[in-house]
Amino acid sequence: MTSQSADAVSSSRRSKITPEREQEFYDAVCEQLREHGYGSLTMEGVAARSRCSKSTLYRQWKTKPQLVAAALRAYSRTGLEDIDTGSLADDLRAVVRFAGERSGRDTQLMQALGHAVLQDEELRRALREAVVDPEIGVIEDMVRRAVERGEIPEDHPAAEFVSAQLLGVLRARPLLEGCDADTPYLMRFLEACVLPALGLARNT
Amino acid sequence: MTSQSADAVSSSRRSKITPEREQEFYDAVCEQLREHGYGSLTMEGVAARSRCSKSTLYRQWKTKPQLVAAALRAYSRTGLEDIDTGSLADDLRAVVRFAGERSGRDTQLMQALGHAVLQDEELRRALREAVVDPEIGVIEDMVRRAVERGEIPEDHPAAEFVSAQLLGVLRARPLLEGCDADTPYLMRFLEACVLPALGLARNT
DNA sequence: CCTTATCGATACGACAGCGTACCGGTACGG
DNA sequence: CCGTACCGGTACGCTGTCGTATCGATAAGG
Known part of the structure; x- marks a missing residue:
């Protein structure tokens, strides 16, 4: 997937929100989205899935639509742009x-x-x-x-x-x-x- | 379950639920569905749109999914079956x-x-x-x-x-x-x- | 080692929607 | 003409979720 530096602060406990951690939130959002749909996507569900608290989510994003929008924007699909076979x-x-x-x-x-x-x-x-x-x-x-x-x-x-x-x-x-x-x-x-x-x- | 006789009690006031009246409920459901989506479709909204009370809706159908399902079943699309032009x-x-x-x-x-x-x-x-x-x-x-x-x-x-x-x-x-x-x-x-x-x- | 900032957990208020209960009015059947 | 049964209106309890506030714990920085 996408990453910048494999800095891997994968010790026991996380401190601040690393880009990898952020992506985990987005993944949780997409999963909840696929499983239950937008209407039934709950902040509690996302928090549970990504093992964080609602507070953290609301600290970073103001509302539920904004969180989902951010997750969508991060939903990258690199791999298509490079196709150019000549036919x-x-x-x-x-x-x-x-x-x-x-x-x-x-x-x-x-x-x-x-x-x-x-x-x-x-x-x-x-x-x-x-x-x-x-x-x-x-x-x-x-x-x-x-x-x-x-x-x-x-x-x-x-x-x-x-x-x-x-x-x-x-x-x-x-x-x-x-x-x-x-x-x-x-x-x-x-x-x-x-x-x-x-x-x-x-x-x- | 649908109709019995075209009794057409179309006087000023309706007494029981005629097939036409039933269709009005279904139309209201479809309209709410298109306008607000399933998640935001409310029984109150359907009731208001079809000028009836929630009581009436719940007397006829047990729950919201059942009402919607009934509306879908009544969503007829006659007109396609008769096509047979020969090519x-x-x-x-x-x-x-x-x-x-x-x-x-x-x-x-x-x-x-x-x-x-x-x-x-x-x-x-x-x-x-x-x-x-x-x-x-x-x-x-x-x-x-x-x-x-x-x-x-x-x-x-x-x-x-x-x-x-x-x-x-x-x-x-x-x-x-x-x-x-x-x-x-x-x-x-x-x-x-x-x-x-x-x-x-x-x-x- | 101490200060600070952030994280996780939880409790809380606000609000909306489902489904129920009750109540008065009105059309049908005898 | 009267009883019955159904309809419309509304008030209510319950649940679930949003978004906020508070509090203890823990990692970073000097």
Whole structure:
């Protein structure tokens, strides 16, 4: 995961809040979020899960939405930005491989935030900045590069739907079949639908 | 449990709970659901919206989840079952035209239920039976008929994804672009992605 | 070694929502 | 014309959670 210095003050007792400790809070938030949803996420629950007291949470963050927003902002997804294989198909295959692994966690998180996002402005911004925009931006960049390379025409009608297709299927399968959209499923979808629609046959 | 006779005691004052009155309760539930989400749906709110008292609600339904489940079951979506144009492409175009109109309402409802569905078994069943299965079943039947007509091969790799694609994009666009997936958008998607992936070119 | 600041634990007030109980009014059935 | 049963309104108890305040303990710094 992410860390700066492996300073590891992992002795018996912690003193101040190290970045690692902070991340533990955020992890607890995400876990509670996935397990019980935003509405049933309680400060007591987060405190218990991260073995701290409510006081500590309220000392650092003013309210529950702010804590959740902070956790979302810290929910980093490094690993996608570096993909640049030189072909759109392979770029997307790499995305799918990556997304399949986090599929369960990410989808549960989105699902959990669901409607809370529509009520709290800060939460909505945090979710967009932390989860939506990065993944979508990366995919759109891939498409842009493919256009520049001449792989697909600039005005290809399917181009605008690539990210929506992937994100959509990612979230639709749990609803339809009750199981996560894992990598094999996403890969089949990519080869059977996304690439053909883009005019990128399998062996080209 | 629903209706007995269209007795229509639509005089000035209502005595017992007519089917129309019952539907008003359900409408109020759905509206509260869309507006505030499941967690913030209150019995007081439903009562106020449908101009009845909490007592009446609790006399008819034992608890809040049961009321919501009943409302979902009554959330009928007739209109899709009758589509059978003789070609898969036209069938899907009809679906898209229909889905685009209800897009906003349906999506908000799904979004609102989000995580509550994972906690309450009855709610999950109600949602599947009332919203998911009907739409998906209809689409899968369309694909089946197309296979029987020979429009597409039985083992076409894109066939399994048709419903997931449509449902997915329906729910992905609000998240990505912040606006509903209306009919024009869905139609563009259908023509640009779904049909090409199925090997059904535009003018065939 | 002593001061200080922060952490963990807990108790507390405030508030909102669920579900119940009661009470008066009003339409139906005989 | 009268009893019955149901509806609407409201007050109430209960629970759970937010956010605050207080207190002892413990690690950092001089």
